[in-house]
Amino acid sequence: MKSFLKYLGIEPERYQLAWISGSEGQKFADVMAHVVAEVKKVGPNRKLREEHE
Amino acid sequence: MKVLPSDKIREALNILSGEAEVYVPQMRDDVSGYFIWADNPQVELALDILNTYMSPKNVVLPQTENMYSFSAVGQDANVVEVANPQGQRVIFGIKGCDLKALEALDLAFLTKGYEDEFYKARRQNLAIIARACYTPGPACFCESMGVDRLNPEADVVIHDLGNQSFAWEPKTPKGEELTSKLQGVLVEQDVKLPQAAELKRKIDITGLSEKLAGMFEHPVWDELSSRCMNCGTCTYVCPSCYCFDIQVNTRGEAGNRFRCWDSCMYREYTLMAGGHNPREYKKERFRNRFLHKLQFFNERYGVNLCIGCGRCVILCPNGVNILEVIDKLKEVQVDA
Amino acid sequence: MHDHGECNCKDHGQTNPLVPTMVKVLKIVEETPDVKTFYVAGENGIPFKVMPGQLAMVSQLPIGEGMFSVSWQADDHLQFAIKRVGLLTEALHDIEVGQTLGVRGPYGNGFPVEACKGKDMLFIGGGIGLAPLRSFIKYCFKYRQDYGKIKIIYGARSYDDLCFKQELFEEWPQVPDCEVFVTIDNPEEKWNGHVGFVPAYLEEINPSPQGTIAVTCGPPIMIKFVLQSLEKMGYSDEQVITTLEMRMKCGIGKCGRCNIGSEFICLDGPVFDLTQLKKLPPEW
Amino acid sequence: MSDNTMKAREIAKKLLQDGTVDLVLGWEKGDEPYVSAPTVIRDASETDRLVVDEYCIHDLAALLTDYRDSHDKIAIFAKGCDSRGIVRMIQDRVITRDRLYIIGLNCSGMKDPNEYARAASGMSKITPAKKATKCQSCQYPNPIIYDEILGELQQPGADNRFAEIEKIENMTPDEKYEFFSRELSKCIRCYACRNACVACNCRTCIFDETKPQWVGRATDTVNNMLYHIVRAMHVAGRCVECGECERACPAGVPLMLLNRKLIKDVDQLFGPYQAGLSLEGDAIPPLSRYRVDDPDEFM
Numbered sequence: 001m002k003s004f005l006k007y008l009g010i011e012p013e014r015y016q017l018a019w020i021s022g023s024e025g026q027k028f029a030d031v032m033a034h035v036v037a038e039v040k041k042v043g044p045n046r047k048l049r050e051e052h053e
Numbered sequence: 054m055k056v057l058p059s060d061k062i063r064e065a066l067n068i069l070s071g072e073a074e075v076y077v078p079q080m081r082d083d084v085s086g087y088f089i090w091a092d093n094p095q096v097e098l099a100l101d102i103l104n105t106y107m108s109p110k111n112v113v114l115p116q117t118e119n120m121y122s123f124s125a126v127g128q129d130a131n132v133v134e135v136a137n138p139q140g141q142r143v144i145f146g147i148k149g150c151d152l153k154a155l156e157a158l159d160l161a162f163l164t165k166g167y168e169d170e171f172y173k174a175r176r177q178n179l180a181i182i183a184r185a186c187y188t189p190g191p192a193c194f195c196e197s198m199g200v201d202r203l204n205p206e207a208d209v210v211i212h213d214l215g216n217q218s219f220a221w222e223p224k225t226p227k228g229e230e231l232t233s234k235l236q237g238v239l240v241e242q243d244v245k246l247p248q249a250a251e252l253k254r255k256i257d258i259t260g261l262s263e264k265l266a267g268m269f270e271h272p273v274w275d276e277l278s279s280r281c282m283n284c285g286t287c288t289y290v291c292p293s294c295y296c297f298d299i300q301v302n303t304r305g306e307a308g309n310r311f312r313c314w315d316s317c318m319y320r321e322y323t324l325m326a327g328g329h330n331p332r333e334y335k336k337e338r339f340r341n342r343f344l345h346k347l348q349f350f351n352e353r354y355g356v357n358l359c360i361g362c363g364r365c366v367i368l369c370p371n372g373v374n375i376l377e378v379i380d381k382l383k384e385v386q387v388d389a
Numbered sequence: 390m391h392d393h394g395e396c397n398c399k400d401h402g403q404t405n406p407l408v409p410t411m412v413k414v415l416k417i418v419e420e421t422p423d424v425k426t427f428y429v430a431g432e433n434g435i436p437f438k439v440m441p442g443q444l445a446m447v448s449q450l451p452i453g454e455g456m457f458s459v460s461w462q463a464d465d466h467l468q469f470a471i472k473r474v475g476l477l478t479e480a481l482h483d484i485e486v487g488q489t490l491g492v493r494g495p496y497g498n499g500f501p502v503e504a505c506k507g508k509d510m511l512f513i514g515g516g517i518g519l520a521p522l523r524s525f526i527k528y529c530f531k532y533r534q535d536y537g538k539i540k541i542i543y544g545a546r547s548y549d550d551l552c553f554k555q556e557l558f559e560e561w562p563q564v565p566d567c568e569v570f571v572t573i574d575n576p577e578e579k580w581n582g583h584v585g586f587v588p589a590y591l592e593e594i595n596p597s598p599q600g601t602i603a604v605t606c607g608p609p610i611m612i613k614f615v616l617q618s619l620e621k622m623g624y625s626d627e628q629v630i631t632t633l634e635m636r637m638k639c640g641i642g643k644c645g646r647c648n649i650g651s652e653f654i655c656l657d658g659p660v661f662d663l664t665q666l667k668k669l670p671p672e673w
Numbered sequence: 674m675s676d677n678t679m680k681a682r683e684i685a686k687k688l689l690q691d692g693t694v695d696l697v698l699g700w701e702k703g704d705e706p707y708v709s710a711p712t713v714i715r716d717a718s719e720t721d722r723l724v725v726d727e728y729c730i731h732d733l734a735a736l737l738t739d740y741r742d743s744h745d746k747i748a749i750f751a752k753g754c755d756s757r758g759i760v761r762m763i764q765d766r767v768i769t770r771d772r773l774y775i776i777g778l779n780c781s782g783m784k785d786p787n788e789y790a791r792a793a794s795g796m797s798k799i800t801p802a803k804k805a806t807k808c809q810s811c812q813y814p815n816p817i818i819y820d821e822i823l824g825e826l827q828q829p830g831a832d833n834r835f836a837e838i839e840k841i842e843n844m845t846p847d848e849k850y851e852f853f854s855r856e857l858s859k860c861i862r863c864y865a866c867r868n869a870c871v872a873c874n875c876r877t878c879i880f881d882e883t884k885p886q887w888v889g890r891a892t893d894t895v896n897n898m899l900y901h902i903v904r905a906m907h908v909a910g911r912c913v914e915c916g917e918c919e920r921a922c923p924a925g926v927p928l929m930l931l932n933r934k935l936i937k938d939v940d941q942l943f944g945p946y947q948a949g950l951s952l953e954g955d956a957i958p959p960l961s962r963y964r965v966d967d968p969d970e971f972m
Contacts, residue, residue: 001906003942007842007934008902009850019969047850050895083797083925084859103795106923107861116861117891121408123450129489130450135408166656167641170405190795191705269670279713282735284865286923296645299407299638300890303451310450313890315644316863321881322646325636326455326475329609331649331673335739341648341672349651367794370865370921371731372703372710372786476884 010047013038054244059217061238062098066090066145068235073141073180076112078105087112087144100146100217103190104362108292109151112144113158113175114314116289120171120299122309133307138171143180143231149205150195150362152183154292156206160354161295171312180227183207184219187249192363194254194376200360203249212246220244256379258347258357264387265348269340273385277378278339280371285316287365287373288342293358296322317342343378406641409448409491410436415466417486420552421545423473424517425482429490430466436492439467441502441524442632442660445494446640447471452480456637456655458521459495467492470520470552496640497659500525500604500630508602509537513615515587515607516545519552521632521659522606530564539567540596544587547573548580570594588614591622598624606632609673616663626663633659633673649673677725677778677823681750684776684821688748689717694774695745698736700729707789707801711736725750725823730783730805732915734758734871741767741874749773752780753827754807756816757913757949758871764949764957765911767874770818777819779827782808785920807916807929810834817950834914838934857901858894859924866918866928872908872948879903901931909935910960913949942968 006012016038018031057065069075075090078099085099086107099105121135147155155176162172186202189195195202204210208228211219221239223232232239288294298315302308315322318338324330332338350358359375366374416428427447430436439445439462447469448454455477460470473482484490502525510529514522522541529536541561545551551571562569572583572590583590588611603624605615612631619629635647635654642656650669652658661669685697701712701722709728713736714720732755740747747768751759759775762768785805792801812834814827841849864880867873879887880900888903889896914936918928940946943959950956959967 003938004902004906004909004935006846007838007849008853008898009846009848011846047854048895048898050893081859083799084923085796102797106796117893123491125451128485128487130491131411131489132408132450132491135405161645162643165642167406167643169641169643170407188795191793192790269672276713279736279739280711282865282868284868284921285863286865286921289861289863290923295643297639298644298890299454300886301451301453302889302891306451308451310454311891312644313892314861315646315890317645319864319881321883323636324881325634326478327608329634331635337672344650344670345645345648349648352651363794364796367790367796368787368923370787370869370917372708374703374708374710377704476886479884 011042013042014045054242055221055223055232055239056214056242056244057211057219057221057235057239062100062217062219063094065235065238067094068238069143069145069231073143076109076142076144078102078109078146087147090145098146100184100213103186103188103193104148104151104364106290106364106368108154108290108362108364109144109147110154110158110292110295112142113155113172113179114295114297117311117313118171119309119311122307124307125303126306136171138174139178141178141180142175143182145182146184146211147181147207148184148186149202150186150193150198150200150360151292152181152205152207153195153198153200153360154362157293157350157354157356157358157360158295160356161350164354180209180231181207182209182211182231185210185212187213187247189250189252190363191253192366192376193252193361194256194363195361196252197254197256197258198357198359198361212244214244215247220246254361254363254376256361256376258379261379261383262348262351262357265344265382266352267387268382268385269344271385271387273381274336274340277343277381278336281318281335281339281373282371283318283320283335283338284370285318286368286370288316288318289314290364290368292362292364293360317345343375343382346375347379347382406493407639409446409450409454409493411489412436412467412492414484414486414488414490417484420470420554421550423482424470424550424552425473426460426468426470426553427481427490428466428468429492434465435462435467437495438462439495439524440499441528442497442500442521443495443524444497444637444640444655444659445469445492446496446637447481448491448493449477449480449484449488450491453477454491454638456496456640458524458632458659460520460523461527462524470517470523472517494640496655498657500528500632500660501662502528505602506535507537509600510539511596511601511603512539512541512543513587513591513603513605513607514541514543515611516550517552518605518607518611519543522604523553523556525604526561530561530567533565537566537600539564540570540594541567542570542572542587542591542594544572544574544585544590547575548577586614587611588618591615592618595622598622598628602628602630604630604632609634626667629663630660631663631666633661635659635673675726678723680823681725681776682720682723685714685720685723685748686717688774689715689720693746694748696747697723698733698747698749699723700725700731700733700750703786705790705793707784707793708786710786725778727784728786728789729778730785730807730920732758732869732871732917734762735869735917737762737768738874744772746772746774748776750776750778751816751819752778752783753811753813753815753817754780754913754915756818757813758915760817760949760952760956761871761911761913762874763952765872765874770952775816775819775821777816777822779816779822779824780808780811780814781824781827782811782814782830787920805916805920807920812947813950818952834933835937837930838937841930841934854894854898856926856930857897860892860897860901860922860926861924862890862892862897862900863923865921865923866926867904869917869921870908871913871915871917872911873904879907901926901928905931905935908932910939910943910946910958911948912936914947
């Protein structure tokens with residue numbers, strides 16, 4: 001899925017997978033921070049969005 | 054007679070686009086259809102091909118059309134704004150067969166107790182510049198379906214003189230109005246209209262509608278529908294198929310209700326909430342489409358719904374051919 | 390094309406027949422575990438007049454629209470009995486009093502109330518099929534003197550599934566010259582009435598076709614068997630009326646899906662008598 | 674190909690006469706020389722309607738979904754790609770192998786009747802190719818499974834199936850999105866690609882669902898893209914690359930660019946795998962089974 005979305009032009013940073021168990025709270029926080037940083041770097045998403053006319 | 058020279062066509066379209074949305078046949082990659090000229094005037098006009106794959110019905114019945122927007126907050130909701138597609142429209146280059154389909158759509162949308170306001174708004178202020186058809190294609194059988202291809206009922210009829218310039222023949226007051234708007238580009242020339250080629254395909258459907266009335270349970274329908282795969286291609290490219298679906302598009306506390314094309318070939322077209330489906334199987338849906346084309350519409354409005362343009366014959370992936378279907382239906386014995 | 394009786398479906402609030410007018414839900418009555426009756430009205434009373442058997446499109450704007458028979462048109466409100474089967478009906482069953490809904494209509498030809506005057510009436514209903522019949526039954530009670538003897542045969546899967554129990558067991562049997570026969574599919578302890586399917590029960594009661602009009606509505610399979618039983622019992626085609634159910638989207642005979650042959654259920658129907666039905670292809 | 678037609682008719686007549694099968698799924702000529710169309714024949718006397726020629730391009734396996742609930746025994750003609758479609762149908766439990774009598778055709782590449790119809794129609798100026806696009810780089814011209822075989826063995830063509838894919842992969846994200854949104858905005862949602870596809874054989878398709886409605890029916894670019902992304906993902910690992918979706922599309926959307934990308938990914942990520950090549954145990958599509966050594970770099 002990740003490679004397919006990249007193929008369609010969605011920046012890879014926008015679609016990330018992580019396997020975090022319920023007890024790994026810290027890892028969850030780190031992954032979230034990482035994702036936010038990455039997506040901020042890429043900027044607001046204009047793709048696959050309905051433009052309201 | 055007035056003539057629109059080939060090098061002035063673009064200019065004429067730009068003039069008309071001043072006060073109206075002008076729909077012209079254009080080629081998008083290898084799909085041709087009727088698109089708004091002002092959207093991309095640089096694209097070549099598809100006037101040198103017989104007809105467009107996508108029929109011009111999207112001019113009066115867009116594939117997706119917003120009906121009304123609403124807001125729904127908590128317990129109360131109300132309609133905010135109802136779409137009202139006013140504004141002048143001109144269709145340039147439509148042929149006699151598609152025009153006859155437009156008449157069938159008028160019957161469906163504007164008669165029998167209710168008028169469809171959205172359709173009416175688009176249809177009423179539509180000026181029609183029709184193209185007389187001198188060079189029919191192999192799959193055309195429009196004359197057997199009562200289409201006058203050389204003299205269609207339009208505001209202006211244009212005749213292709215062979216060198217991409219068109220004889221311009223206004224027919225109605227609206228046509229005269231268009232002519233006066235374009236008198237800067239039209240030139241006066243005496244002109245010889247080309248010789249009309251004969252139609253290769255003729256088919257006689259007299260009495261077919263009555264015969265079909267007694268053939269609902271006939272086993273021929275199994276055989277005819279066996280090759281169909283129930284996709285929606287034939288209904289979407291057909292100029293006279295008009296079935297639509299009403300859907301809602303909700304974004305939080307606001308949204309809009311829109312309508313979009315639908316096809317009787319889809320299983321969920323008649324699937325009811327409780328699970329009952331009067332046309333559950335492919336044969337029933339296939340039969341319903343052809344009966345609607347050749348019998349039901351005729352019984353209800355007195356006109357056939359098939360106008361012989363041949364698009365479904367050309368574009369069906371599995372080679373279902375309405376001409377073969379008609380021949381088979383005529384040839385089959387009805388015992389009851 | 391059937392005339393619309395005295396109803397004036399042209400002068401409702403909206404000129405565009407596809408755009409709903411807003412109404413508020415005044416009262417919700419729980420008929421059975423999956424059927425509720427909704428009492429709705431606009432600011433100035435009923436949004437439009439409705440004849441028995443006519444339909445209206447009820448819409449919860451963000452969810453969707455659905456066509457329902459108007460179970461009764463009182464002076465100040467409309468009643469819809471709605472069974473929970475799909476996306477919209479599930480949402481409708483979660484709403485409370487005060488909710489705003491969209492309504493448009495009335496659609497369809499409705500029952501031939503004039504033509505049935507002076508006749509004995511036989512109503513045969515199954516499950517939620519009683520909802521459209523109820524509009525005609527209450528109309529007959531309202532103008533009781535215009536109609537002869539009334540028999541109501543009604544069945545459902547179980548006791549809980551019987552709709553309008555209060556009217557069925559208390560009110561309607563008190564109406565002069567009106568008999569009510571109720572059955573359920575399989576026996577239950579707290580039920581000592583008749584047990585069995587409606588078509589079988591109908592043949593058991595065997596009401597004479599003399600001067601009678603039979604009106605039936607229910608699941609398609611029940612209608613088909615009831616029609617056979619009525620024919621066996623000597624009812625001529627003109628004496629048998631049914632109201633049918635199809636998927637409907639526009640309600641004004643345009644979108645093309647509710648057709649039986651060349652007739653549209655939402656416009657030329659939903660009420661047909663057997664002579665008309667027999668002319669149409671058996672596809673409903 | 675004409676002696677194949679003779680043989681095909683004999684086989685079909687024999688099968689119908691001795692009751693091995695109840696119906697024959699093959700092709701018959703339309704009223705134009707370039708039209709061969711699928712047909713179902715149940716009566717032995719009508720088998721001379723059958724034809725096997727260079728326009729018999731349809732994957733007849735796609736029509737098997739009409740017989741999933743019946744008990745008919747079916748004789749079906751199958752080229753290389755069609756036989757992979759039959760494997761797909763069997764693995765997806767649409768039909769069982771014993772109900773099928775497969776008449777294999779070693780295929781040297783077909784012409785696309787639709788392309789010829791469009792060229793002859795006067796509605797387009799394309800010149801029809803001698804060999805249909807879907808047959809250009811065909812790797813499996815000979816049927817994978819069959820009960821009887823017609824024609825000589827064929828050699829597979831050069832394998833440049835993924836040339837286009839690599840070209841797109843090297844584009845920038847914006848170029849890629851621009852390309853696909855333009856191509857997919859042409860889609861008119863007629864679902865010919867879904868109905869022509871042997872891997873799309875669900876009883877109730879996700880796009881017919883209304884509770885909830887996953888993909889809107891509006892034909893704006895986003896809904897179209899969502900439709901094609903979801904459909905491509907659903908057939909990922911199961912698509913037998915028969916090319917019927919692209920051939921059936923009236924709007925000319927290059928659907929194989931999506932499917933071939935997923936075929937390449939599944940092949941590389943989940944071990945060497947091509948769909949529909951064998952009915953043995955381990956040939957189950959990789960995305961339909963779990964293996965401990967499946968890649969999971971996100972763990």
